[in-house]
Amino acid sequence: MTHEQIIETLEAAFAGQLSDCDTAHGISAITIPAASNLKVLQFLYDSEDLQFRFLTDLTAVHYPNRTNEELCVVYHLHSLHLNKRLRIKLYVPVAAPKVFTASKLFSGANWMERETFDFYGVDFVGHPNLKRILNVDEMDYFPMRKEYPMEDPTRIDKDDEMFGRGGTIC
Amino acid sequence: MLINKEKITMSAHIHLDEASIQKQTTTLNLGPTHPATHGVFQNILEMDGERIVSAVPTVGYIHRAFEKIAERRPYYQITPLTDRLNYCSSPINNMGWHITVERLLGIKTPKRVDYLRVIIMELSRIADHLVCNSVIGVDTGALTSFVYVFEFREHIYEIFEAVCGSRLTTNIGRFGGFERNFPQEAFDKINKFLEAFPRGMKEFESLLTRNRIFMERTMGVGGISAERALNYSFTGPNLRAAGVDYDVRVAQPYSSYEDFDFKIPVGTTGDVYDRFLVRNQEIWESVSIIKQALEKIAALEAADPSQKEVFYAPEADKYHLPPKEDVYTKMEALIFHFKMVMGEIEVLPGEIYSAVEGGNGEVGYYLISDGGRTPYRLHFRRPCFIYYQAYPEIIQGSLLSDAVVTMSSLNLIAGELDA
Numbered sequence: 012m013t014h015e016q017i018i019e020t021l022e023a024a025f026a027g028q029l030s031d032c033d034t035a036h037g038i039s040a041i042t043i044p045a046a047s048n049l050k051v052l053q054f055l056y057d058s059e060d061l062q063f064r065f066l067t068d069l070t071a072v073h074y075p076n077r078t079n080e081e082l083c084v085v086y087h088l089h090s091l092h093l094n095k096r097l098r099i100k101l102y103v104p105v106a107a108p109k110v111f112t113a114s115k116l117f118s119g120a121n122w123m124e125r126e127t128f129d130f131y132g133v134d135f136v137g138h139p140n141l142k143r144i145l146n147v148d149e150m151d152y153f154p155m156r157k158e159y160p161m162e163d164p165t166r167i168d169k170d171d172e173m174f175g176r177g178g179t180i181c
Numbered sequence: 182m183l184i185n186k187e188k189i190t191m192s193a194h195i196h197l198d199e200a201s202i203q204k205q206t207t208t209l210n211l212g213p214t215h216p217a218t219h220g221v222f223q224n225i226l227e228m229d230g231e232r233i234v235s236a237v238p239t240v241g242y243i244h245r246a247f248e249k250i251a252e253r254r255p256y257y258q259i260t261p262l263t264d265r266l267n268y269c270s271s272p273i274n275n276m277g278w279h280i281t282v283e284r285l286l287g288i289k290t291p292k293r294v295d296y297l298r299v300i301i302m303e304l305s306r307i308a309d310h311l312v313c314n315s316v317i318g319v320d321t322g323a324l325t326s327f328v329y330v331f332e333f334r335e336h337i338y339e340i341f342e343a344v345c346g347s348r349l350t351t352n353i354g355r356f357g358g359f360e361r362n363f364p365q366e367a368f369d370k371i372n373k374f375l376e377a378f379p380r381g382m383k384e385f386e387s388l389l390t391r392n393r394i395f396m397e398r399t400m401g402v403g404g405i406s407a408e409r410a411l412n413y414s415f416t417g418p419n420l421r422a423a424g425v426d427y428d429v430r431v432a433q434p435y436s437s438y439e440d441f442d443f444k445i446p447v448g449t450t451g452d453v454y455d456r457f458l459v460r461n462q463e464i465w466e467s468v469s470i471i472k473q474a475l476e477k478i479a480a481l482e483a484a485d486p487s488q489k490e491v492f493y494a495p496e497a498d499k500y501h502l503p504p505k506e507d508v509y510t511k512m513e514a515l516i517f518h519f520k521m522v523m524g525e526i527e528v529l530p531g532e533i534y535s536a537v538e539g540g541n542g543e544v545g546y547y548l549i550s551d552g553g554r555t556p557y558r559l560h561f562r563r564p565c566f567i568y569y570q571a572y573p574e575i576i577q578g579s580l581l582s583d584a585v586v587t588m589s590s591l592n593l594i595a596g597e598l599d600a
Contacts, residue, residue, distance in 0.1 A: 036284055036533045037433070066414050068534070068545055070560040087534055087547070087562075091411075091425070094432050098534065119414030122570040130248075145241035145599060154249060161246075161253045 012093050014039040017061060024054055040098040048101055049111045055088060056116060062092035069123035071131040073156045081105035084133055112138040130155035206234055213242050217585045219316060220595035231580050236573040244599040251559040255524020256282055264350035266563060267597040270309035270540035271351045272301045272341065277537035280435050281546040282356050285533045293481055293491045294358040295437035296474040300371065301353060303467040308337045309540030310460040313592040317457055318389055320586045321398040326388045333381050336374045343367040357497020362490065375472060386461060396454060403575050403587030404452035413571040416564050417542030419591060422459045423451030429538040440477065441470050453590040499526055524554050541565050541592040563597045
């Protein structure tokens with residue numbers, strides 16, 4: 012089964028819900044509405060033809076300029092049966108980043124979702140233990156969001172634009 | 182006496198909740214710096230005598246925010262960050278990162294570069310597996326085997342030293358290939374290693390593989406079924422020990438692995454002993470792959486003597502530092518050197534997930550480039566971060582001493598776990 016056929020199968024099952032379907036660098040990518048993530052994941056898991064039953068990776072990306080869809084949650088699935096990878100994206104507003112948890116379907120999603128919460132503040136609804144994992148519990152912000160530059164921009168002892176510090180690059 | 186009386190009255194005010202008085206189990210803190218945990222791993226165990234009722238792992242003690250740092254670094258400066266993920270096999274991480282960027286840029290590396298990379302990657306896989314397997318021996322009370330194989334790990338590090346100048350955190354190679362050609366000394370050392378290592382490896386195996394005490398201590402300990410392992414997104418030897426023959430080198434070949442003939446060893450029960458056997462067998466396969474790679478390089482050079490000087494992809498010259506003598510004497514080379522070192526080489530926009538078979542599983546790089554000098558987003562798929570979450574389930578109901586062996590058999594590397 013080719014990447015195109017995988018996307019066709021999905022389009023047949025979720026008519027009108029898929030967007031931005033493409034295949035690049037050996038991975039098909041689709042974008043789905045945030046509310047239907049579990050339905051799509053469950054369909055991919057159960058489908059005898061596809062058998063996307065391996066969650067390779069789960070993470071998020073922050074796009075501060077996309078109004079009302081600032082946070083992008085990315086799933087990388089792998090079908091060991093077809094030996095094909097699939098990337099699923101969904102966008103949620105940074106003000107209320109609610110996504111249903113996939114940890115009931117994939118035990119491995121538990122810590123991946125905790126990591127995503129820890130760094131981006133994505134609220135995985137229904138997660139059994141959604142708390143920080145790599146950062147300290149007392150932290151009150153989500154450090155991977157783009158509004159937090161890597162170094163303190165108020166430092167003047169290291170202000171050197173050529174080396175990517177301070178100045179306008181952030 | 183009066184002081185004691187006061188103490189007694191004060192203690193009457195200490196409130197203990199009912200559950201903790203009724204509790205029949207003992208809470209035990211294992212780690213984060215315990216000699217048996219080999220790294221900063223902390224587990225709060227709930228013990229019923231010697232049996233573990235539940236475990237709560239704490240991670241993040243050496244979190245260094247690599248993903249955030251990567252968003253500010255030019256591409257070539259990210260290679261040293263990948264060193265520090267799985268520092269037992271840094272060259273695999275380095276090359277995984279280089280292959281990711283090459284795939285994004287559409288650079289096709291010459292065969293000789295691929296084979297040289299395969300040699301280095303398989304050597305580091307051997308080093309990685311040797312550490313892990315010999316440490317299982319240490320945790321079952323057999324220190325000798327550990328000392329035996331560390332001689333060969335040292336030989337491997339000497340090869341890395343001859344190729345790139347450093348040993349543990351190697352920063353080996355560049356986008357498109359290597360920074361310089363392999364010196365003859367490196368090939369001599371590889372040949373010497375291939376000659377001496379099989380004897381040492383056999384000795385190592387004869388110490389442990391059919392050792393009654395070792396077998397009794399590891400068989401049936403820390404097992405996981407194939408279904409659970411897949412559900413927990415296990416990869417690498419831990420998944421193969423459970424009986425799933427998934428290996429990135431075969432499933433989605435990179436660096437010309439499709440040219441090589443090798444077997445994927447699998448286990449059945451996924452216990453500590455199976456993981457040990459799978460890694461040992463993989464070491465033998467790696468030795469065979471290195472031999473094949475040397476033969477293939479010799480064949481390439483015999484067919485075309487100019488191949489001897491091929492050590493990076495010509496299309497990647499934008500990402501390859503010019504030779505030092507040119508930098509000192511030629512204007513263009515100097516400008517290019519400066520641009521590259523200052524990280525002013527821009528990478529085309531794109532999005533890619535690319536994975537390599539690391540020492541302990543699938544090491545993935547999810548890279549989003551918006552066309553700037555640094556990645557917009559870089560996420561490392563770190564295999565042991567993902568499979569460590571299965572640890573409480575694996576050790577539930579087992580003895581404390583088995584939990585220690587299980588931890589070392591999972592090949593957990595703190596640097597990779599915490600990124």
